Amino acid sequence: MKLFTALIMIISLAAFGCSKDKKETTTPKAVETSGGAESTEPAVQQNQDNMGGQDQGKNPELQQVVYFEFDSSNLDDAARSRLTENAQWLKADGKRTLTIEGHTDEVGTTEYNAALGERRAGAARDYLVRMGVDQGRIRIITYGEEKPASEQDSLNRRSVFIATKK
DSSP: OHHHHHHHHHHHHHHHHTOOOOOOOOOOOOEEOTTSOEEOOOOTTTTGGGSOOOGGGOOTTSOOEEEOOTTOOOOOHHHHHHHHHHHHHHHHOTTEEEEEEEEOOSOSOHHHHHHHHHHHHHHHHHHHHHTTOOGGGEEEEEEETSSOSOSSHHHHSEEEEEEEEO
């Protein structure tokens, strides 16, 4: 009888001691693009409060975030469109400087992600310069995987724009 009770206790402990908390995952909502195709790219206004940066950088005219594909620093059409708007805004307000933060998801080494974050911020800076923004008004910084905005990797593959007065 003691053996039976001990066996039941061991099985109970094993069964209940190994349970894991379930993580709730969310996927970005599909956004209808002008071509009629669906995109899983999250809306720019979504999650802006936790995208990093300072309060003084939150300007309604400034598109504060662009997203990137996995392991890429290439700008897609949506990113170029947002950057074009940012360039127009910066050229109209010559008293502002811009800091571009490069971010990545957690896949890869810390060193690789730091370099990828720098390439992402640099790609955004280079596009703004091609659009006529003075390069001296733009500073880039990479955080790599150090400042995630979300548990969802696709929301961490981003560049964040913070405008400040000169």
